[in-house]
Amino acid sequence: MIEVRRAGPADCSGMAEILNEIIDAGGTTALTEPVSARALRDWMQAPGRSAWHVAVNDAGEITGFQWLGDMDYLPPEAIDIATFVKRGQSGLGIGSALFTATRSAAISLGATWINANIRADNEGGLAYYQSRGFRTYDRWEGYRMANGQIVDKILKRYDLD
Template sequence: MSTVIDTVEVRDVRAEDAAELAELLNAIIAQGGTTALEVPFTPERLADSYLTGPAVLCCFVALNPASQEILGFQTLGRYPDLPDDVGDIGTFARIGNTQSGVGSALFRATRERALALGLTAINATIRADNAGGLAFYSRQGFRDHSVAKAVPLSDGTPVDRISKRYSLMTGRNG
């Protein structure tokens, strides 16, 4: 699948994207403060965990249509603590490309694929100190579902994790 949505091209991830996506995600991890992920990824580990591995339901990349530079990616997968009909989402935009429509374009594609897969809901778990991430998922129609209190980062710092749900049955979880 390859479609142009707004001014961003969205397509399914490809195996050859793994190295570029690992660089993109590792830059976000190194910057800190927006992802619960703390250990850098090799392209192989990223592919298995979030791009094409057995627990991945779908993964899309957003590209600049003119340059074909990858601007971000969104993955939807199975998570052991969730029901089988609920996918777990993660969205990652290249540093400097937040608030540019990348995440919204990716979510339109992910939502359509989740519906085609027969899912009833999508879960997003966001660090409580990630105001941008919380706002992004709220804008997409996700609603607060639960809070895991004081989950420690690798340095021991406790940070709540807020789980939000998007109902595919109603378009929102109210």
């Protein structure tokens, strides 16, 4: 069974572990450098709108997390989403359970739509957001990541009305 709850500072180590495994594997996130629990705590406490949720299994282990936050390139009615599921745990309903809570949080934060910014080579991420009802509205070609790698990005939108 998957329990979804709001994330707090005590969850940052587990979230950093999941994220760093994904970063290390490469190919699905625009993040290129490992993140610390401290960095995640700082992001969580940064000014602006945000919501963080974790998925926890029966053993109490974090199996995934999702966050919402403001991004400079988005209009004020939009909020950005990022989703991370522990490697090897995709397809078990973790992302679906997280999105239920995150969607409600986006409405509570006053957003009218959610933006997902996905690497074009991230087939799993593209399929996940498509299955939630996100639709493509833009493509950024030749996006330079922090490590110098060039990728295309697909922007998808989920209307909350």
